[in-house]
Amino acid sequence: MRLVIGSDHAGWILKQTVIEHLGALGHEIIDVGSHDDRPVDFPDIARALVGKITGGEAERGIMVCGTGVGASIAANKMPGIRAAVCHDVHSAHQSVEHDDVNVMCIGAQIVGPWLARDLISAYLAAEFSTDEDMRRRVAKLHDMDRQSQA
Numbered sequence: 643m644r645l646v647i648g649s650d651h652a653g654w655i656l657k658q659t660v661i662e663h664l665g666a667l668g669h670e671i672i673d674v675g676s677h678d679d680r681p682v683d684f685p686d687i688a689r690a691l692v693g694k695i696t697g698g699e700a701e702r703g704i705m706v707c708g709t710g711v712g713a714s715i716a717a718n719k720m721p722g723i724r725a726a727v728c729h730d731v732h733s734a735h736q737s738v739e740h741d742d743v744n745v746m747c748i749g750a751q752i753v754g755p756w757l758a759r760d761l762i763s764a765y766l767a768a769e770f771s772t773d774e775d776m777r778r779r780v781a782k783l784h785d786m787d788r789q790s791q792a
């Protein structure tokens with residue numbers, strides 16, 4: 643899968659673990675930073691990350707900040723993005739299966755490298771359900787995106 647990954651300063655160390663894991667799984671990765679612990683504003687990284695998805699360069703994204711919360715708020719501001727903080731394996735796969743989540747957000751202050759690997763594996767193995775209830779609900783999210791742009 644073509645993936646985009648990003649972090650702020652609070653998440654960049656965990657991001658390196660994530661990148662190694664994704665490489666081992668054979669995914670193509672675009673890294674939009676950050677690359678060290680110098681402070682950077684998570685909305686700026688989130689904007690760069692989601693731009694790769696809305697621009698068609700990546701299918702899904704993973705963003706790491708301190709809690710995952712700022713990353714998800716910022717990513718969800720952009721039409722076409724369905725971002726969620728996932729700190730348990732059930733949410734990591736069900737968010738894709740039911741909600742077609744395309745940006746998973748992880749908090750490096752909450753989740754360690756072993757759980758992060760499990761979360762990512764669950765997220766990437768999951769596919770959006772063909773169930774008509776799930777499809778209708780996500781179609782309503784698309785409607786909300788369109789209405790917010792009108």
Ligand SMILES: O=C[C@H](O)[C@H](O)[C@H](O)COP(=O)(O)O
Binds near residue numbers: 681
């Ligand atoms: O939701 C926001 C994120 O957790 C940020 O990573 C966090 O606010 C960064 O905080 P600080 O600048 O104190 O490292």
